[in-house]
Amino acid sequence: MSKPDLLMIGGATDVMLERMEAEFTLHKMNDIKDFDAWVAEHGGKIVALATNGHDGVPAHVMAACPNLQVASAYGVGYDAIDTDACVARGIKVTHTPNVLNAEVANTAMMLMLACFRNFLSDERHARSGDWERDGNAPLSNSPDNRTIGILGMGRIGQEIAERLQVFNPTILYHTRSRKDLPYEYCETLVGMAERSDVLICITPGGASTNKIVNKQVLEALGPEGMVINVSRGSVIDEEALIEALQSGKLGKAGLDVFEQEPKIPNALKEMENVVLLPHVGSATHETRAAMGKLTVDNLIQWKQDGTVITPVPECAHL
Numbered sequence: 001m002s003k004p005d006l007l008m009i010g011g012a013t014d015v016m017l018e019r020m021e022a023e024f025t026l027h028k029m030n031d032i033k034d035f036d037a038w039v040a041e042h043g044g045k046i047v048a049l050a051t052n053g054h055d056g057v058p059a060h061v062m063a064a065c066p067n068l069q070v071a072s073a074y075g076v077g078y079d080a081i082d083t084d085a086c087v088a089r090g091i092k093v094t095h096t097p098n099v100l101n102a103e104v105a106n107t108a109m110m111l112m113l114a115c116f117r118n119f120l121s122d123e124r125h126a127r128s129g130d131w132e133r134d135g136n137a138p139l140s141n142s143p144d145n146r147t148i149g150i151l152g153m154g155r156i157g158q159e160i161a162e163r164l165q166v167f168n169p170t171i172l173y174h175t176r177s178r179k180d181l182p183y184e185y186c187e188t189l190v191g192m193a194e195r196s197d198v199l200i201c202i203t204p205g206g207a208s209t210n211k212i213v214n215k216q217v218l219e220a221l222g223p224e225g226m227v228i229n230v231s232r233g234s235v236i237d238e239e240a241l242i243e244a245l246q247s248g249k250l251g252k253a254g255l256d257v258f259e260q261e262p263k264i265p266n267a268l269k270e271m272e273n274v275v276l277l278p279h280v281g282s283a284t285h286e287t288r289a290a291m292g293k294l295t296v297d298n299l300i301q302w303k304q305d306g307t308v309i310t311p312v313p314e315c316a317h318l
């Protein structure tokens with residue numbers, strides 16, 4: 001059987017590599033020393049691409065692969081991919097929705113709990129010997145009976161709302177369109193923030209959500225308020241966030257994502273009222289295996305019959 005040429009951007013698990021190598025002639029971007037020379041020899045042969053939500057499909061790669069037909073992204077967010085350009089060329093873009101809902105929802109919950117309960121500073125208090133030297137750690141706050149506003153109420157947002165139920169919350173949500181769900185819809189994000197103890201961000205990135213959580217929204221949460229971000233760094237105005245946290249206009253932040261990953265502003269690293277994670281929302285062996293499987297399943301199905309399993313909405317008609 002013929003093996004179409006596939007270019008892989010970024011890394012992949014051993015299982016993914018094994019399956020891709022069985023079906024495709026694999027070119028690894030990380031191994032290409034001289035890109036121009038590689039393009040001259042192989043660019044025209046590449047019909048398939050495996051990538052991820054961070055690297056996307058760079059414009060120079062699109063240009064170098066004129067016969068590209070499918071791009072399979074490992075991850076649910078695809079804001080790094082110019083879907084208009086892909087649609088214009090008939091390239092089917094796929095992503096990995098649903099298989100990471102539970103894990104990202106768990107991450108959001110753990111960030112919220114860590115912020116309310118000061119678990120990270122408590123852990124330091126225990127480990128450092130401060131407990132023996134200085135006595136008990138300061139009291140923290142309960143996550144129970146809170147009003148929690150969820151920005152974005154799609155697959156992951158709904159999973160977060162369901163998992164939060166054990167804390168007896170009042171759940172509000174803001175999206176562009178009202179959903180048929182048993183939670184209260186808020187027409188405006190600021191209006192929701194004014195009423196919320198916690199704002200959890202779980203929209204896609206991209207132009208429509210860029211810095212949507214701005215100074216006004218952050219200050220509406222207030223000095224006791226908390227923001228949790230498991231979506232994209234671009235969704236929050238990071239400069240405004242730092243200012244609000246430093247001035248005490250916002251209470252706490254739990255962040256898994258940042259504007260310039262993997263860079264995290266020093267100001268955030270220095271603050272005690274912030275919990276920081278290195279974009280690990282879906283990063284468990286189990287969930288990454290499921291994401292990897294779907295990434296490769298999309299490519300293999302495309303090879304078999306030209307269709308894909310989970311196209312991004314913009315490409316569903318292709």
Ligand code: A2R
Binds near residue numbers: 097153157174178
């Ligand atoms: O606005 P709607 O009605 O399309 O609802 C979607 C909402 N959303 C927005 N809400 C407010 N302002 C916006 N500009 C805006 N754009 C989108 O975000 C919907 O409720 C939610 C996205 O849900 P899903 O498409 O099901 O995405 P999923 O699987 O929950 O993942 C969300 C994001 C990914 O794109 C990654 O960036 C991250 O979570 O891992």
